[in-house]
Amino acid sequence: MFTTTTELAGRTLEFNKAGYLVSFDDWDREIAQALASQEGLALTERHWKVIEFLRAYYRIHEIPPSPRVIIQAIGQELSVYGPYTRKHLEALFLNGGCKQACRIAGLPRAYCQFC
Template identity: 55%
Template sequence: MYAAQQSALGVSFNKKGFMADFGAWNHEVAAALAAEQGLELSECHWAVIDFLRDYYEFHEMPPTPKVLIRELGQRLSPHTPCTKRKLEGLFPGGGCKQACQIAGLPDYYCHSC
């Protein structure tokens, strides 16, 4: 296991920058993580983040990018089809993996992204 690091928000992270405790996540933590990575979270970002958290909470694993795109396609891009490229545009620091990190999912589950 990775040595945990404590953030200014009082949340522990592993060496890869993923949260150590899924339950310690909140919107403030997500916004701070995003800001550290140069992102200002829009409504589309929150749709992805909230979907990832809900999906993980129910299935105990993150959705594949294909499932994410299929489920969120209309919310992310109502007039044009949602693609993996658009998802990566929202999270340019790693697409689905960056989204998982900001959503507070454990890193060992984000291999499917």
């Protein structure tokens, strides 16, 4: 597997060719902030709810959740104005929807089978 070593947030980290962290355990909130900043994204409370859900789900299932699972699990927390949809999730992470969310959350998979 092709990997590259990158200096980020004062640490040396390995990323795969698609830009995902190789090691799930290398991630922390500072790394997430740096990854988001590289993509021009300022993380809000709603972003953090999604990121924390992704990490918790991955820790248990070892695969990323589908957007549908994300919406069913935490959609009500993300929107007080009515049903939360996939379009809302994609608008939150403008550079790739759940793929960008997975990358910032430090999930080591290079793909999201649901996106």
